[in-house]
Every structure is written in C-alpha cells, then in structure tokens.
Amino acid sequence: DSGVTQTPKHLITATGQRVTLRCSPRSGDLSVYWYQQSLDQGLQFLIHYYNGEERAKGNILERFSAQQFPDLHSELNLSSLELGDSALYFCASSLAGLVVNEQFFGPGTRLTVL
Amino acid sequence: EDKVVQSPLSLVVHEGDTVTLNCSYEVTNFRSLLWYKQEKKAPTFLFMLTSSGIEKKSGRLSSILDKKELFSILNITATQTGDSAVYLCAVLNTGNQFYFGTGTSLTVIP
Numbered sequence: 001d002s003g004v005t006q007t008p009k010h011l012i013t014a015t016g017q018r019v020t021l022r023c024s025p026r027s028g029d030l031s032v033y034w035y036q037q038s039l040d041q042g043l044q045f046l047i048h049y050y051n052g053e054e055r056a057k058g059n060i061l062e063r064f065s066a067q068q069f070p071d072l073h074s075e076l077n078l079s080s081l082e083l084g085d086s087a088l089y090f091c092a093s094s095l096a097g098l099v100v101n102e103q104f105f106g107p108g109t110r111l112t113v114l
Numbered sequence: 115e116d117k118v119v120q121s122p123l124s125l126v127v128h129e130g131d132t133v134t135l136n137c138s139y140e141v142t143n144f145r146s147l148l149w150y151k152q153e154k155k156a157p158t159f160l161f162m163l164t165s166s167g168i169e170k171k172s173g174r175l176s177s178i179l180d181k182k183e184l185f186s187i188l189n190i191t192a193t194q195t196g197d198s199a200v201y202l203c204a205v206l207n208t209g210n211q212f213y214f215g216t217g218t219s220l221t222v223i224p
Contacts, residue, residue: 002156033212043157043202045212056210090156105156 003027004093004106012112018079021109025072025093031055032074033094033103034066038087049074078111086113116141120203120215128223131193135218137203138185145210147179147186150202152217157202160188193222 003026013019025032034046036059045058049068060066063081068074078085088110092103118139127133137147146164150157161170163179163186170177174193179186190197200217207213 002158042216043204043214045204045214048210058211101162102159105158107156 002104002106004091004104006089006091006106006109008109009107010110010112012114013081014114015081015083017081017113018077019081019111021076021078021089021091021111023074023076023091023093023106025074025091026104029093029095029104030072031094031096032068032072033092034060034074034076035090035092036087037090037108038084041087043090046076081113083113086111116205116207116213118203118205118213118215120201120218122218123216124219124221126221126223127193129193129195131222132189132191133193133220135188135190135201135203135220136185137188137215139203139205139213140184141205141207141213143208144181144205145208146206148204148206148212149177149186149188150204152200152202153198160201190220193220195222195224198222 005024007022030051033048037043046060047066048056052068063079066076088108090108092105094103121136148162149160161177166181174191177188200219202217203215205213
C-alpha cells in the first residue's frame with residue numbers, strides 16, 4: 001500500500017458524460033501527478049500540481065481539467081467523454097515540487113466509456 | 115518530437131539469469147531519467163538518474179545513465195519469478211514534463 005488513495009476504483013459511463021476522479025496523496029506529500037494508461041498509448045503524463053498550483057502540463061486534452069485543493073487532495077475532471085478516454089487513470093504523489101523525487105502511485109481508477 | 119524508446123519489447127528468461135533492459139531517449143531539456151516496475155497494478159518507482167556514469171543500486175537491480183549517448187540501462191542479476199513485470203523508463207525535462215517509453219515486459223520462468 002503506497003498510502004495514495006484513489007476513488008472510485010471503477011467507473012462506467014456513457015459517451016458525452018462528465019466524471020470526476022479523486023486522489024488523496026500520502027500524508028505530507030505536496031505534489032500530485034495524474035497519468036493516463038491505455039493499451040494503445042501506454043502511460044502518459046497529464047498534469048502535475050504542487051501545493052495547490054499547477055506545475056507542469058503534459059498531454060492533457062482541453063476536455064480534461066484538474067485542481068488541487070487546500071487539503072492537498074486532487075480531482076481530475078473529464079468531460080464530453082469519448083470511447084477513446086477509456087483507460088486506467090493513476091495519480092501519484094511526492095514530497096517535493098520543483099525537483100521531482102520518488103513518486104508513490106495510487107491503485108488507479110479504471111474508466112470505461114460505453 | 116520528444117521520445118523515449120525501450121528495448122527489447124519483451125523478454126523471457128530463466129530464474130538466475132541476468133538481464134539488461136535498454137532505454138534511449140531524445141528529449142529536449144533533459145533533467146532526469148526514471149525507471150519504474152509495473153506488475154498487474156500501479157507502477158512502483160525504482161531509480162531516478164540525473165548524472166552520467168553514476169550507478170544506482172538496489173539489491174539485485176542497478177542502473178546507469180549515459181547523457182552523451184542518450185541512453186540508460188537497467189540490469190537485474192540472479193532474476194527471480196517476482197521480477198516478472200513491465201519495466202518502464204521515463205524522461206523528465208526541465209519543465210517537469212514526463213515522457214514514457216512503451217515498456218519492456220519481462221517474464222522469468224522458474
């Protein structure tokens with residue numbers, strides 16, 4: 001158990017819908033990272049937040065957005081869902097922000113878009 | 115275009131063998147290279163390498179980075195069935211963006 005929690009574990013929804021994935025980092029970690037893992041694209045970095053502020057953006061679609069709250073938990077919002085958004089979404093946390101150190105991954109949320 | 119290429123794509127070995135996994139990269143503004151192990155769940159962090167020529171070791175695993183030739187290797191000695199996993203390589207740039215390779219799937223046969 002990494003200490004990072006993600007909810008829900010599984011999510012099944014329809015095209016065009018909007019969902020919110022939640023991540024709670026390890027106690028004391030200030031950084032949260034979001035990743036998408038699909039069979040055809042592999043693991044892709046989406047976005048990094050540090051202490052409530054966006055630090056880096058990767059291949060995140062405009063339909064996706066994220067935020068990190070004052071209690072340091074983070075949410076990833078996916079809207080206008082398409083079949084291709086079906087994937088495993090991981091969040092990870094680490095202590096530092098500007099210089100990445102060891103990351104701890106949550107168990108993931110499996111999103112299925114029908 | 116920034117990219118990370120891992121080889122081989124898959125590997126089957128017997129317990130006790132030594133394996134070498136390769137990761138080459140073309141990423142602008144390189145900061146670090148990271149290795150992860152992924153079994154049937156979330157990735158777990160193995161190493162982060164920033165400087166050339168300095169070997170990082172953890173038990174039977176070791177890794178080294180060559181920033182001139184733009185590659186890294188991950189060595190696993192005396193492999194065990196518990197080493198069976200996908201090994202992912204990622205490069206982090208100075209903008210804190212990650213670029214992942216597609217991974218090497220390692221299967222260790224008893």
